[in-house]
Amino acid sequence: MYRLICTGCGKEYPGDSPAFRCGCGEPLEVLSNRGSKRFYPERQGILNCFSSFLPPLKDESSLSMGEGWTPMPRSFAFVSEFDFELYLKNESANPTWSFKDRGTYLTLLDAVEKGYKGFGTVSTGNMAASVAAYGARMGMNTTILVSKGIPSEKIRPIAIYGPRVIKVDGDYSELYRRTLETGPSKGIYFSNSDVPMRVEGSKTIAFEIYLQLGEKVPDFVIVPTSSGGNIRGIEKGFREIKEAGLSERMPVMVAVQACGCAPIHNAFDSGWEKIERVPDPSTIAHAIENPFPPSGNAVLRMLKKNGGLTLCLKDEEILEAQSRLAGEGLFAQPAAVTSVAAIKKLKELTPLKKVRIVSVITGSGLKYPSILERHSLSVESISIGDLEAAL
Amino acid sequence: MYRLICTGCGKEYPGDSPAFRCGCGEPLEVLSNRGSKRFYPERQGILNCFSSFLPPLKDESSLSMGEGWTPMPRSFAFVSEFDFELYLKNESANPTWSFKDRGTYLTLLDAVEKGYKGFGTVSTGNMAASVAAYGARMGMNTTILVSKGIPSEKIRPIAIYGPRVIKVDGDYSELYRRTLETGPSKGIYFSNSDVPMRVEGSKTIAFEIYLQLGEKVPDFVIVPTSSGGNIRGIEKGFREIKEAGLSERMPVMVAVQACGCAPIHNAFDSGWEKIERVPDPSTIAHAIENPFPPSGNAVLRMLKKNGGLTLCLKDEEILEAQSRLAGEGLFAQPAAVTSVAAIKKLKELTPLKKVRIVSVITGSGLKYPSILERHSLSVESISIGDLEAAL
Structure with missing residues (x-):
C-alpha cells in the first residue's frame, strides 16, 4: 500500500485513509517511492504505460475510455523566426474533451478498490462532465454538485451522462470542504479537483511530454x-522523472x-505566504475561475521551491489568443488558451531564445x-449561380 | 506516383489528375498496389504507422495535429450477458472531434504536394470544422461553403478557425459537383466528403481496429x-489488410x-441498382442527412459485393441510444450513435452470438x-445547510 504525505506540514497518512486533506488544512499527495523507474510506452493506456510511477491501481472492470496519450503538435502562431520551440499539449482530445479524465479515471479505480458505491464531485464544468461520464461507465451512483446560478446549457452536457445533479445555494469553497468531510460516511468518493489520486492523474501529462519530446x-x-491540482500533478511528474x-x-x-x-498570482506576485480569497471574481475563463483554490498554498510553496512563475491575463488577451490559436487549427476554451496567451508576457519576464516551451491546452x-x-466572425452570402465568380 | 481507379467503370487515371470523379459520374479511389505490407504501430501518427498502405505523402511542414489513434473501449450498455463483444471506435477524440480529421489531413498533404494555394469544402458540420482547422494550420486560403439556412450557432465553431465562409443559396449536391469541377481552375483543392485521399484517411480507422483487436x-x-466516403474507406482498409x-x-x-x-438503405432494401434522391429529408441526425450521397452508388456496389447490410433508425431510437451511450460514459452526436442504435435491429436480421462488433462513433x-x-434531464436544488441530508 502506498502512503500519503501532507504538502504543507509533511505528516504522513496510510494510502487507505479516507482523508484527502491533512488536519493542518493542506492537501495530501501520494508519497513517491524513490529509485529507478521506467516507462512502458509500448503498453496500452496511462495505467499500464506509467505503472512504475503510479500507486498500485488495477483496472479489472475495463473502466478505461482511452484517456491520455493526447497529441502534442508544434505551434507556429505564437513564435517568431529564430525564436523558441512551442508545443501544444492538446488535452481536448480526451474522452470528455478535457485533461480531467486522467485524474477522474484514477480516482474511479481508487474508489472501486476502496469499496465506495458512490462517486461525485463539486464542479460546474470540465470536472463535472468527466466525473459524470466515468461514474456512469462504472455504473456507480454519481452525484454532481453545481452552483445555484449555473445556466441550463452548462448543466445539460453533464446531466446527459445520467448522474444525480444537485444545484446548491451556498459558498463553493465551503461545499468543496464539506463534501470531502461528509463523503466517506455517505459512501461517496468525492473526486474533487485536487484529491491525491487526481494529482497522480495529472502527473501523466508530464510523462507524456517527456516521452513526446524524445x-x-x-x-x-x-x-x-x-x-x-493540475499544475501540482504536472510538477510532481517532472520531479519523479528527475x-x-x-x-x-x-x-x-x-x-x-x-x-x-488570480488568487495564486496575486499572492506570488506580492510575496504573501498564503493565498487570499478574491472577493469578486470576473473572467470569461470560467474553467479557471476559482476565487479561493484548495491547492493555492501548495502551488505557492511549489513555485517558490522550484523557481516557478505566475502570470495573469485579461479577458481581451484571452479572446485574442483563442482566435489566434484557432487560426492555426486548435479551437480551445478560454481557460485553456491562457497558456498560449501567457507567452507574450513570459517573454517580458525572461529571455526565451532557443528554449523549449510546452503550453497545456x-x-x-x-x-x-x-x-x-x-x-x-464574417459570413458572406451568394446564390449558386455566382459560385464561379465568388471563388 | 500512385494511380486512381473508378469505383464504377474501372477506368484508371494518374494520381496527379485534378479530377476526383470519373467521366462516368462515379467516384475514383486510390488503386492499391497488391502484395505484402506491414504496420508500424511503434511510429508516431497515422501517416508513419500506415505508410506501407498509403500513397507516398510527406508531411514536411508538420501539419499533423495528432489525428487518429482514437480509443476503442469495450461497451457494455448494448450487450446482454453471454452475448457478443462490442467495441466503440471513438472518433470524437480527434483534433476537431470527429473522424473527418483523418481524411482532411491526408487531403491537405495532397493539396500541398500538388501546389494548391487554396483549400475548401462543402459542408455544414464536422467536415467544415475539420477543413477550416487544417487549412488554418497550413496557412492556406480556406473556403467553406455552407447551405443558406444554416444557423449562426453552427457557423461560429467553423468560422473561429478563420476561413472564408460563404452561405450559398442552391442545391447541395449541385454545389458539391460544381466545386469539384471549378476548384482546380481556381487553385482550390476541394476536400469534399468522398474524394480519393479522404477515403484513404478513413482506411486508417480499419487499420487501427485491426491492431486494437490484437x-x-x-x-x-x-x-x-x-x-x-467513410464506410468506403473503412471497407477498403479491411480489403487491403486481406x-x-x-x-x-x-x-x-x-x-x-x-x-x-436513407437513400442508400432505401435502394439496398429495394434491390435498386442506383440510389434515388430523398425528396424531403428530415432527421435529428444532421451529420448524416445527405439526400443524394455522392458515394451512394459506390456503397451499394460495395455492400452487394461483400455481403454487407443496411439499416435505418428513427429519431426516437437515435435519442434513446444517445442517452444510453452517455449512460456508459460516451456522449456522442445523434448521427454518431446510430451505429449503436442499430444493434437491436441487427440482432433481428442476423444471429449475433459470440461475434465481435465494432461500432464507429x-x-x-x-x-x-x-x-x-x-x-x-432532472436537476434538484438544495441549500448548503441541507447537504448532509440530501446525500
Whole structure:
C-alpha cells in the first residue's frame, strides 16, 4: 500500500485513509517511492504505460475510455523566426474533451478498490462532465454538485451522462470542504479537483511530454491554473522523472490565471505566504475561475521551491489568443488558451531564445460555444449561380 | 506516383489528375498496389504507422495535429450477458472531434504536394470544422461553403478557425459537383466528403481496429453513413489488410442511416441498382442527412459485393441510444450513435452470438448541444445547510 504525505506540514497518512486533506488544512499527495523507474510506452493506456510511477491501481472492470496519450503538435502562431520551440499539449482530445479524465479515471479505480458505491464531485464544468461520464461507465451512483446560478446549457452536457445533479445555494469553497468531510460516511468518493489520486492523474501529462519530446524535459511548462491540482500533478511528474534519474533538471513551471480571478498570482506576485480569497471574481475563463483554490498554498510553496512563475491575463488577451490559436487549427476554451496567451508576457519576464516551451491546452472550445459571440466572425452570402465568380 | 481507379467503370487515371470523379459520374479511389505490407504501430501518427498502405505523402511542414489513434473501449450498455463483444471506435477524440480529421489531413498533404494555394469544402458540420482547422494550420486560403439556412450557432465553431465562409443559396449536391469541377481552375483543392485521399484517411480507422483487436478483423463493423466516403474507406482498409495476407476474411460492413434520410438503405432494401434522391429529408441526425450521397452508388456496389447490410433508425431510437451511450460514459452526436442504435435491429436480421462488433462513433456530442433539450434531464436544488441530508 502506498502512503500519503501532507504538502504543507509533511505528516504522513496510510494510502487507505479516507482523508484527502491533512488536519493542518493542506492537501495530501501520494508519497513517491524513490529509485529507478521506467516507462512502458509500448503498453496500452496511462495505467499500464506509467505503472512504475503510479500507486498500485488495477483496472479489472475495463473502466478505461482511452484517456491520455493526447497529441502534442508544434505551434507556429505564437513564435517568431529564430525564436523558441512551442508545443501544444492538446488535452481536448480526451474522452470528455478535457485533461480531467486522467485524474477522474484514477480516482474511479481508487474508489472501486476502496469499496465506495458512490462517486461525485463539486464542479460546474470540465470536472463535472468527466466525473459524470466515468461514474456512469462504472455504473456507480454519481452525484454532481453545481452552483445555484449555473445556466441550463452548462448543466445539460453533464446531466446527459445520467448522474444525480444537485444545484446548491451556498459558498463553493465551503461545499468543496464539506463534501470531502461528509463523503466517506455517505459512501461517496468525492473526486474533487485536487484529491491525491487526481494529482497522480495529472502527473501523466508530464510523462507524456517527456516521452513526446524524445525523453527530454522542456524548459518551461505553462499551465492554466484554477484549484491548483493540475499544475501540482504536472510538477510532481517532472520531479519523479528527475528522482528516477531520467533527467537532471526540472522545467520552470508557469501558473497562469485570469487577472479577474488570480488568487495564486496575486499572492506570488506580492510575496504573501498564503493565498487570499478574491472577493469578486470576473473572467470569461470560467474553467479557471476559482476565487479561493484548495491547492493555492501548495502551488505557492511549489513555485517558490522550484523557481516557478505566475502570470495573469485579461479577458481581451484571452479572446485574442483563442482566435489566434484557432487560426492555426486548435479551437480551445478560454481557460485553456491562457497558456498560449501567457507567452507574450513570459517573454517580458525572461529571455526565451532557443528554449523549449510546452503550453497545456486544458479543454475543448466546444465546451463554451457562447463565447464565440464575442468574436467578430464574417459570413458572406451568394446564390449558386455566382459560385464561379465568388471563388 | 500512385494511380486512381473508378469505383464504377474501372477506368484508371494518374494520381496527379485534378479530377476526383470519373467521366462516368462515379467516384475514383486510390488503386492499391497488391502484395505484402506491414504496420508500424511503434511510429508516431497515422501517416508513419500506415505508410506501407498509403500513397507516398510527406508531411514536411508538420501539419499533423495528432489525428487518429482514437480509443476503442469495450461497451457494455448494448450487450446482454453471454452475448457478443462490442467495441466503440471513438472518433470524437480527434483534433476537431470527429473522424473527418483523418481524411482532411491526408487531403491537405495532397493539396500541398500538388501546389494548391487554396483549400475548401462543402459542408455544414464536422467536415467544415475539420477543413477550416487544417487549412488554418497550413496557412492556406480556406473556403467553406455552407447551405443558406444554416444557423449562426453552427457557423461560429467553423468560422473561429478563420476561413472564408460563404452561405450559398442552391442545391447541395449541385454545389458539391460544381466545386469539384471549378476548384482546380481556381487553385482550390476541394476536400469534399468522398474524394480519393479522404477515403484513404478513413482506411486508417480499419487499420487501427485491426491492431486494437490484437491483429484481428471483427465480424461486423457498423458505420453511420451519409456521403458514403467513410464506410468506403473503412471497407477498403479491411480489403487491403486481406490483400496483404494479414487476414483471411472481411467483416460484414453495416451502413446505418436515419430513416428520415436513407437513400442508400432505401435502394439496398429495394434491390435498386442506383440510389434515388430523398425528396424531403428530415432527421435529428444532421451529420448524416445527405439526400443524394455522392458515394451512394459506390456503397451499394460495395455492400452487394461483400455481403454487407443496411439499416435505418428513427429519431426516437437515435435519442434513446444517445442517452444510453452517455449512460456508459460516451456522449456522442445523434448521427454518431446510430451505429449503436442499430444493434437491436441487427440482432433481428442476423444471429449475433459470440461475434465481435465494432461500432464507429463518428463525432462528439458537443457538436450539437441543442439536441439535449429533447432529453428529459432532472436537476434538484438544495441549500448548503441541507447537504448532509440530501446525500
